Amino acid sequence: MLEVLYIIAAYLVGNIMTAFIVMRIKNGGDIRQLGSGNVGARNVGRLIGKKGFLITAIGDGLKGVLVIGGAKYLDFSVEVQLLSMLAVIVGHIWPFTLKFKGGLGIATFIGALLTFHPVVTLVFVIIFLIFLLILRSVTLAAMSGFALIPIILLYITHSITSFILMGIVVAIMIFVHWDGIKEKLE
Incomplete structure (x- = not known):
């Protein structure tokens, strides 16, 4: 049961959209209405520069690190770790918090893979x-x-x-x- 709750939590962590937060803080804008409309590091970089890109990429990567690191800490099986990876990436790509339109998941995937x-x-x-x-x-x-x-x-x-x-x-x-x-x- 704990594993199922963890996988659901991983999806919710994926819903924390760094690009959306960075743009709100930087200029109060909705990134979905700016640039390419993508909620990811590349769009933030185009809109506000390298610093915004790096903050967003690191934030998105940390979601993957956090989820897989937590699964390892809790001594979950490799299968649960991979299902958690899937969940955090799906949460990033299709976040319910942004009407299922998120980023492309590269940084989250890389952070999760590196930790896994x-x-x-x-x-x-x-x-x-x-x-x-x-x-x-x-x-x-x-x-x-x-x-x-x-x-x-x-x-x-x-x-x-x-x-x-x-x-x-x-x-x-x-x-x-x-x-x-x-x-x-x-």
């Missing part, structure tokens, strides 16, 4: 950099790297359940970035 498995994160970063050199596109390099994360995790942990759960997380990340992927491929 630093070695997988390191391998992801290396793969990302290789793809970036080849593809010359951050979006395509990131999504290519994301697509390989479940395989990397399977190789390291030999857990089919972890592979499937991480596959679901990655599928959601690719789904929400699909328009950007298609744009880069055209």
